[in-house]
Amino acid sequence: xxxxxxxxxxxxxxxxxxxxxxxxxxxxxxxxxxxxxxxxxxxxxxxxxxxxxxxxxxxxxx
Numbered sequence: 001x002x003x004x005x006x007x008x009x010x011x012x013x014x015x016x017x018x019x020x021x022x023x024x025x026x027x028x029x030x031x032x033x034x035x036x037x038x039x040x041x042x043x044x045x046x047x048x049x050x051x052x053x054x055x056x057x058x059x060x061x062x
Contacts, residue, residue, distance in 0.1 A: 001037070 005015045019028065020043040032040050 001015050001017045009015055015037065017038040018041060019032070019038060020041050021028070022043060024042050029040055032038050
C-alpha cells in the first residue's frame with residue numbers, strides 16, 4: 001500500500017487495502033482494527049464445470 005500511495009496515487013488520492021481469507025482469524029482482525037484503511041473479509045470461491053464437448057467416438061477421450 002505504501003508503494004501505491006507514494007508511486008502511483010495522485011495528490012489527494014487515498015489508498016485502501018483488502019485482506020481476503022478463507023477462514024476468519026481473530027488475530028488478524030484484532031491487528032487490523034487499528035488500521036481502518038485495510039478491509040478484512042472472508043472469501044468464498046465457487047465454480048461449476050460445464051462439459052463443452054462430447055466424447056469422441058472410438059477414442060475413450062472426452
